[in-house]
Structure formats: structure tokens, C-alpha cells
Amino acid sequence: MPVEEFVAGWISGALGLVMGYPFDTVKVRLQTQNTYRGIVDCMVKIYRHESIRGFFKGMSFPVASIAVVNSVLFGVYSNTLQALTATSHQDRRAQLPSYTHIFIAGCTGGFLQAYSLAPFDLIKVRLQNQTESRVRPGSPAPLYRGPVHCAATILREEGPRGLFRGSGALMLRDTPTLGLYFITYEALCYQYTPAGQQPSSATVLVAGGFAGIASWVTATPFDVVKARMQMGGVKRRAYAGMLDCVVTSFRQEGLGVFFRGFTINSARAFPVNAVTFLSYEHLLRTWG
Ligand SMILES: CN(C)C(=N)NCCC[C@H](N)C(=O)O
Numbered sequence: 001m002p003v004e005e006f007v008a009g010w011i012s013g014a015l016g017l018v019m020g021y022p023f024d025t026v027k028v029r030l031q032t033q034n035t036y037r038g039i040v041d042c043m044v045k046i047y048r049h050e051s052i053r054g055f056f057k058g059m060s061f062p063v064a065s066i067a068v069v070n071s072v073l074f075g076v077y078s079n080t081l082q083a084l085t086a087t088s089h090q091d092r093r094a095q096l097p098s099y100t101h102i103f104i105a106g107c108t109g110g111f112l113q114a115y116s117l118a119p120f121d122l123i124k125v126r127l128q129n130q131t132e133s134r135v136r137p138g139s140p141a142p143l144y145r146g147p148v149h150c151a152a153t154i155l156r157e158e159g160p161r162g163l164f165r166g167s168g169a170l171m172l173r174d175t176p177t178l179g180l181y182f183i184t185y186e187a188l189c190y191q192y193t194p195a196g197q198q199p200s201s202a203t204v205l206v207a208g209g210f211a212g213i214a215s216w217v218t219a220t221p222f223d224v225v226k227a228r229m230q231m232g233g234v235k236r237r238a239y240a241g242m243l244d245c246v247v248t249s250f251r252q253e254g255l256g257v258f259f260r261g262f263t264i265n266s267a268r269a270f271p272v273n274a275v276t277f278l279s280y281e282h283l284l285r286t287w288g
Contacts, residue, residue, distance in 0.1 A: 002082070005089065006075030008283040013070025014063050016276035021062075022055035023268030027261040028128045031227040034253075039264055049131065058127030061147035065120040072116050074280060077109035077182060089284055093198055096190045103179040110178025111171060118167035123150045125230045143234070158233065166229035168242055173222035177215040185211035185277060204281050205274040212273025216265040221258040223265065224249070 026042050036042035046054040078089055084105060085097045127150060132142040144150035154162045188207035189199040199207070216223075229245050232238035239245040249257045 002079065002088070003075070004284060004287050005078035006071040008071075008280045008287075009074025010068055010071035011283060012074070012276045012279035014067035015279050016070075016272040017062055017067055018059070019275050020268045020272035021059050023264055023272075025055050025057060025128045027264045027268065028125055028227055029131075030264065031224050031261045032125070032129055032231045033131075057130065058124055058147060061127070062120065062124050066117065066124065069113050069117045069120060070276070073109045073113040073178065075109075076112050077105050077178075080105035080108045092186075093193075094196060096186060099183055099187070102183050102186050106179035106182035107175050109182075110174040110176070113178070114171040114174040115167065117174075118170055119151070119163040121170065121226075122154070122163060122165055122230045123147050125227055126150055126154075126234065129231060129234070165232060166226045169222050169226035169229055169245075173219045173226055177219040180218060181211045181215035181273075184214040198285070199281070201278060201282075204278050208277025209270035209274035211277070212269030213266050216269040217262070220260075220262045220265050224258050224260050 025046070026039060029042055029046070030036055030039070036045060050057075081092065081097060081101060082088060084101045085092070087095065087097065127144060127147065130142040130144065132140050144153060151163070158165070185207050188210055189203055192203045192207070193199040225242060225245050228249060229239055229242065232245075239248065
């Protein structure tokens with residue numbers, strides 16, 4: 001089993017994550033809190049109340065964990081495609097596998113990454129939603145002191161299942177959209193690369209960026225449901241299940257609620273995934 005894809009997926013995931021983290025914090029806040037009027041209002045309020053550090057709340061933890069999960073996505077994708085088509089990453093540049101195979105491999109990677117991502121993503125979302133300022137004297141103390149304290153508190157108060165809150169919605173978000181993610185990427189690379197050559201850096205950047213946009217545009221409704229379920233029981237009531245979350249959110253806030261964070265998700269997706277794919281391809285080429 002080729003392991004380079006796992007390592008390259010990890011490093012490239014970390015680079016993409018750092019690049020997109022401020023956008024991600026704004027997105028999570030917009031999806032789960034009703035105090036902001038839009039992207040600019042949210043950014044201004046975070047900056048005024050929490051300073052620039054507010055945008056990077058809890059970032060060290062995802063760099064060490066979610067980036068590792070990205071290695072599951074890329075490693076499983078590549079190995080599934082190898083099992084289905086008996087070709088290596090390099091061979092696949094000369095002969096593009098069928099879109100069905102690419103979709104199956106992407107969905108498999110998405111499904112497996114969703115379950116390894118669930119507890120880490122939950123902790124990230126809970127930390128990003130803490131609006132208390134650490135730089136303002138007299139500000140109330142945040143509920144969680146950091147990722148370890150957050151995990152311990154969830155375990156104590158909600159039990160081990162608490163760490164997987166929202167994992168069903170996360171799985172529904174990631175399985176089909178990651179099939180689409182890899183189809184978009186591979187198709188654009190294939191389309192804009194002369195036969196027998198490797199895609200240029202510019203092609204990889206653009207294909208990666210559009211793959212990110214295509215997947216996040218379609219992922220946004222389940223992303224909203226997932227984030228709301230993850231915050232259930234903290235600043236809002238806990239939902240009885242996914243259906244309860246969908247129905248309650250729709251009744252109270254209308255259809256538009258499922259597109260919260262759509263603009264920022266799309267804007268974030270381009271640079272993050274351009275950097276992720278460029279570093280991934282570059283690392284694999286360097287290692288031969
Ligand atoms: C639509 N979804 C869930 C994705 N495209 N997931 C792949 C993650 C890629 C990158 N780390 C990112 O955060 O955009």
C-alpha cells in the first residue's frame with residue numbers, strides 16, 4: 001500500500017488549513033450564531049472584541065489533528081483508485097480512470113475521513129464559537145480552556161457519544177461531495193494538460209481551487225446542520241436528531257438558513273484547496 005499519499009495529504013492539509021482558518025472561524029460563527037448581520041459585520045465584531053487572535057481560536061489543535069485526517073482522505077482515495085484500476089498515481093496522469101472509479105474512490109475517502117474527523121471537528125467548532133475575549137480584562141472566562149479541556153468536558157458531561165455529535169451530518173456532507181471534489185480536480189487537470197505530460201503548477205492551482213468550490217458549494221446545507229448539531233446543548237438546545245435540527249432550523253429561520261456561510265465557504269475553498277493540491281502534487285513528484 002503506497003504510504004506517500006498519506007504523508008503528502010497530511011502536509012498539504014496542514015498548509016491549506018492554516019491558509020483558510022480565519023475564513024473558517026467566520027463561517028462557523030455565521031452558521032451557529034444569530035448575532036451577526038453578515039460576513040463583514042462578523043469580521044469587524046471578532047476583531048473589535050477578540051482582536052486578530054479571535055480569527056485563529058483553536059488553530060493549533062486542527063493543525064495537529066484535522067491535517068492528519070486529510071491524510072486519510074488523500075491516502076484512502078489514492079489507494080482505492082489503485083485497487084479499482086491497478087494504476088499508480090503517476091500512471092493515472094497518462095490514462096485518466098473512469099469518472100465512476102474516481103467518484104467511488106472519492107466517496108470512500110470522504111466516508112472514512114468523516115468518522116476520523118468527527119471528534120476533532122467538534123472540538124474545533126466548539127472552540128471557534130467561544131466569543132469571550134482573552135485580551136479584555138474583566139471578560140467572562142470561556143467555557144473551554146483549550147482543546148484538551150474541551151474534550152475532557154464533553155466526555156464528562158456528554159459521554160463518549162458526545163464527541164461524535166453531528167457525525168451523521170458530517171458523513172452525509174463529506175461522502176458525495178468528496179466524490180465530486182476529486183472528479184472536478186482530475187477532470188480539469190486532464191482537460192488542460194497536454195497528453196503524456198504532468199499538469200503545470202498553474203493548472204493544479206486552478207483545478208484544486210475549483211474542486212474546492214464545487215465541493216463546498218454542494219456541502220454547505222449539511223455543513224450548517226452539522227455545525228448546529230455540534231453546538232447542540234452548549235449555546236442552544238440539543239436537537240433530538242438530524243431531522244429535528246433540519247425542521248427546527250427551517251421553521252425558525254426559513255430555507256436561507258441552509259445556505260449560511262455559502263459565500264465565505266466558497267471564497268475560502270479556492271485558496272485552501274489550490275494550496276492543498278499544489279503541495280500534494282509537488283510532494284509526490286519530489287518523492288518520485
Ligand atoms: C466539501 N468538503 C468537505 C471538502 N472539500 N473537504 C476536503 C477538505 C479540503 C480542505 N482541507 C478544505 O477544508 O477545504
